[in-house]
Amino acid sequence: QQQVKQSPQSLIVQKGGISIINCAYENTAFDYFPWYQQFPGKGPALLIAIRPDVSEKKEGRFTISFNKSAKQFSLHIMDSQPGDSATYFCAVLRSNDYKLSFGAGTTVTVRA
């Protein structure tokens, strides 16, 4: 069964707009929440990650918002650029475990 549910499946945003991708999980034992970015023909690459002791983490135009009580976290892409067009995967992990469980992915298309 899927450990993390991701939505939407796809989204289209205009250049300069904000892209928002949401993920929800059930198991409160998870304590590491990364986002991976995948371009066509490439493997996924770590984009940004957060631990539950903070509610937000920002790296450049990418921000993770984390709501521990709701068991949800989201990725915000500010000032979206055509080069951000990719598939984004959220994932969850318990720190004493090894197996990242991934969401189904969101394909983001940024129109110029």
Place this chain on the structure above:
Amino acid sequence: GAGVSQSPSNKVTEKGKDVELRCDPISGHTALYWYRQSLGQGLEFLIYFQGNSAPDKSGLPSDRFSAERTGGSVSTLTIQRTQQEDSAVYLCASSLVSPGAGANVLTFGAGSRLTVL
């Protein structure tokens, strides 16, 4: 090498044939993973290696799938008697961190795209 290398990048085979997919992880990475990515699907965990041992094979879909790792480095995923539903991108990843040591950053290869006709 600088990254995770996978071969072949593309493989087209006939139903019933056996295929081998190879993964060269980043030098020094003790953990190695195989994931499968089907069209429109997320990444499905297949197997995890720590060194040459595979403590978790729980994701292998059937006994037609097997994997091994030698010398704590190269890994081979073998699919016997391929079926059309095996068509997917098979991704290999490696990691430096052992479980419990903190964030587990996986570095993925570009994948091997398998098409079973």
